[in-house]
Amino acid sequence: MNAPEVTVIGGGLAGSECAWQLARRGVRVTLREMKPHKRTPAHKGEGFAELVCSNSFRSDAPDSAIGMLHAELRRLGSIVLGAADLHRVPAGEALAVDRERFSDEVTARIRSEPRITVVPGEVGALPDGEVVIATGPLTSDALTRELERFVGEKLYFYDSIAPIVAGDSLDMSIAFRQSRYGKGGGDDYLNLPLNEQEYRRFVDEVRRGEKLAPHAFEEPKYFEGCLPIEVMAERGDDVLAFGPMKPVGLKDPRTGQQPYAVVQLRMEDRAGTAWNMVGFQTRLTWPEQKRIFRMIPGLQNAEFLRMGQIHRNTFIDAPRLLGSDLSLRAEPRIFFAGQITGVEGYVESAACGYLVALAVLSRLNRTTFSPPPATTAMGALYRHVTGEAHPEGYVYQPSNVIFGLFPPLPGRVKKQDKRARYAERGRADFEPWAQAVLSALPDTQAVPPPAGPEVGADRSIPSFEVWR
Numbered sequence: 001m002n003a004p005e006v007t008v009i010g011g012g013l014a015g016s017e018c019a020w021q022l023a024r025r026g027v028r029v030t031l032r033e034m035k036p037h038k039r040t041p042a043h044k045g046e047g048f049a050e051l052v053c054s055n056s057f058r059s060d061a062p063d064s065a066i067g068m069l070h071a072e073l074r075r076l077g078s079i080v081l082g083a084a085d086l087h088r089v090p091a092g093e094a095l096a097v098d099r100e101r102f103s104d105e106v107t108a109r110i111r112s113e114p115r116i117t118v119v120p121g122e123v124g125a126l127p128d129g130e131v132v133i134a135t136g137p138l139t140s141d142a143l144t145r146e147l148e149r150f151v152g153e154k155l156y157f158y159d160s161i162a163p164i165v166a167g168d169s170l171d172m173s174i175a176f177r178q179s180r181y182g183k184g185g186g187d188d189y190l191n192l193p194l195n196e197q198e199y200r201r202f203v204d205e206v207r208r209g210e211k212l213a214p215h216a217f218e219e220p221k222y223f224e225g226c227l228p229i230e231v232m233a234e235r236g237d238d239v240l241a242f243g244p245m246k247p248v249g250l251k252d253p254r255t256g257q258q259p260y261a262v263v264q265l266r267m268e269d270r271a272g273t274a275w276n277m278v279g280f281q282t283r284l285t286w287p288e289q290k291r292i293f294r295m296i297p298g299l300q301n302a303e304f305l306r307m308g309q310i311h312r313n314t315f316i317d318a319p320r321l322l323g324s325d326l327s328l329r330a331e332p333r334i335f336f337a338g339q340i341t342g343v344e345g346y347v348e349s350a351a352c353g354y355l356v357a358l359a360v361l362s363r364l365n366r367t368t369f370s371p372p373p374a375t376t377a378m379g380a381l382y383r384h385v386t387g388e389a390h391p392e393g394y395v396y397q398p399s400n401v402i403f404g405l406f407p408p409l410p411g412r413v414k415k416q417d418k419r420a421r422y423a424e425r426g427r428a429d430f431e432p433w434a435q436a437v438l439s440a441l442p443d444t445q446a447v448p449p450p451a452g453p454e455v456g457a458d459r460s461i462p463s464f465e466v467w468r
Contacts, residue, residue, distance in 0.1 A: 004364045007032060008132045009123050009143070011048040013080055013346050014338025014353035015134035016106050020079040021357035023115035026442055027364065031110065034122040034140060047107035049080060050099075053161050053226075054276060055268050057084055057095040057347050058400075063419040065401045068426050069347050069377035070095060073354065075434050079109055080350035089267050090188040092179035098269045126334065130360055134337040134353060139314045150330050151316050161310075162280045163289060165265065166303040167272045174298035175265070180249030189266055190275060192298040193252045193259030194245070202261075202295055203240060206233045209288040212310060223344055223398050228282050228310070244279025263296050274305055282308035315342045317396050319387025325359040325369040326352075326385065335360055341385050344398040351378050351401075352385070358437065370436070373429040375422075380405035 004027050008019045011033030019029045035046060061067040073081040083105035087098045110116055124142040135143060170190065177187035194202065206229055222231060232239045241247070245261040252259050268274035282289060286307045294300050318341045321328060326341070328334040337356035338349040355371070355378065362369040372379040374388070381401050383389035389405040390396070399405065409421050 004028065004130075005030065006130045006132065006360055006364075007127050008134055009126075010132075010134035010136055010338070011035070011110075011118075012134065012136045012338065012349065013049050014136065014349040014356075015132070016049045016110055017078060017080050017350040017353035018132050018134055018337050018357045018360075019116055020110065020113065021354055022360060023113045024077075024441060025357075025361055027115065027361065029116045030127075031116055031118050032123050033118065033120055035120065047103035048110050049083070049106040050103050051097070051346065053281075054266075054278075055089070055096050055099045055102075056091060056266060056276075057097065058345070059093055060095040061093050063423040065377055065380070065403050065406070065422070066345070066347060068423055069351055069381075069401050071427075072372075072376060072378050072430055072434070073347065073351060075430070076354060076437060078350060078354060079106060080347070083109070089270050091266055092188040093183045094266075096266060100269075130333050130335070130363065132335045132337050132356055132360065133340060134356075136339045136349070139340060144314065147316075150328055150334065151321055161306070161308055162282070163277050163293065163304050163308045164268055164306040165275050165277060165299065166305050167275055169301055169303035170265075170275070171298045171300060176253050178250055189264045189278075191250055191252075191259075192263040192265070192296055193247070193250075194261045194263070194297060196260040198295075198297060199241060199245070199261040200237070202292070203233050203237060205292045205295060206230050206240075206284070209292050210285045211283050211288075212285055225344065225400055226281055229280055230282060230284060263299075277308075280308060283310040284308065315340050315398055318342045318385045319390070319396055322385065324371070324386060325362065326356050327359065327363070339398070342396060342398045343381055343385060343400075345400045348381055348401055351381055354378075355382060370433070372433050373426075374407050376426045376430040376433070377401050378430075383407075 006022055006027055007030045008015050008022070009032045011031060015031065015033070019031045022029050033048065057070065058066045060070055062071060070081060074085070083102050084095055084097050087101040087105060089096050089098050111118065122140050122142055123146075125146055133147065139147070175190045175192055177189065178191055179188050209230065211230060222228065229240060229244070232243055241261045245263060247259045247262045250258060250262055263280070264278040265275035266278050268276050277293070280293075284292065289307050290302075290304060293304075294302055316322075316336060318336065321330070322336060322341070323329050323332065326335055326337070328336065335356050337353045341352055343349060343352050359369045371382045374380070374383055380389065380403075384399050384405045387394070387396070403418070403422055406422055406426075409418065409425070413421055
């Protein structure tokens with residue numbers, strides 16, 4: 001009963017990770033999540049860690065920046081990476097998941113943890129004590145108004161969601177299975193090829209199609225790594241062909257040639273009943289999406305299980321507002337975690353939630369927060385949020401984890417060797433820090449994972465090894 005208490009607001013990836021890691025370390029957590037009483041336009045499910053955009057956690061390659069982040073979170077016992085590994089679906093070298101099973105897994109773990117009390121309903125006023133704001137890109141209006149008292153003006157950009165197509169509505173005489181250059185499983189993606197004439201007509205229709213306009217008081221600010229297809233189409237005739245529709249590394253088996261352009265579909269579930277249109281985020285109206293996308297060869301009879309849509313993405317100017325322990329300078333009892341800090345992506349949000357859990361624990365224990373080494377992927381994200389990675393005068397914008405956030409490699413390194421060198425250096429520097437973090441964990445084996453038919457089923461990694 002004398003254990004410290006912390007309130008975490010938001011049950012997404014960052015909030016779930018933060019609450020879980022605090023509870024593992026003996027902290028009592030009140031997790032506030034407004035579902036099911038209220039939900040954003042992008043959220044449909046009831047569970048925690050709901051994936052509202054892609055079902056991909058991106059590349060799992062160990063020499064990629066995001067792959068390094070995967071490995072680091074696995075090493076630290078992340079609830080998000082553990083659930084992702086247990087419910088992954090084929091996606092080449094990418095880590096993609098069955099979104100419903102993934103969310104169910106995280107939800108079961110959170111609800112079974114006796115140190116976490118879940119309180120549903122919207123938060124309009126901050127409670128007393130240490131509070132973690134992990135409300136993500138769609139923070140409610142009421143809480144946004146409350147936070148404005150501390151962070152000043154509203155900051156936002158626009159993110160968009162790609163459509164999902166029913167697998168049995170695809171024309172498999174046109175679609176072909178293949179990953180670029182045969183990576184991963186070699187045939188995890190479905191590809192819809194377009195010749196030049198089909199591509200040009202598609203781009204023209206995207207440009208002419210009716211779009212949902214922002215409100216008069218809103219200025220669209222897009223994340224460059226997740227641009228709507230119509231924005232890319234407006235930037236030039238071949239921007240899409242060099243972006244999400246690039247045909248490089250693919251060969252149409254019907255012709256033996258590389259198509260002029262291609263639409264890739266990524267599996268949304270193990271059974272292949274649903275497929276995500278990779279990179280097809282859009283603000284086209286729903287009727288226009290159906291009309292224009294059915295012009296793509298193979299989608300002429302497509303059944304859309306989810307249409308693309310646009311939503312506001314709220315984030316704070318973290319380098320200006322947050323201290324070195326990711327707490328608010330103006331009100332140090334308030335911490336920020338996840339996308340609201342300006343990290344972009346599922347895994348980045350989870351990593352930020354993990355770091356904030358460690359920072360809160362340091363505050364409670366009256367010790368100094370020790371961030372991860374700058375050369376690691378988690379350290380690179382920390383450099384981004386605190387501004388250490390950016391030059392003076394940089395206008396803060398959300399970012400995925402990229403090697404541009406890492407400290408430069410020493411000496412002269414050949415271009416083809418850089419990724420391996422970044423990964424090698426990061427692994428070496430990460431391990432001592434990880435050992436220190438994990439050595440502080442109490443014995444949590446007395447808190448078993450929840451029992452049930454879904455837990456432990458169809459898994460390549462034993463539950464105990466992931467969740468202990």
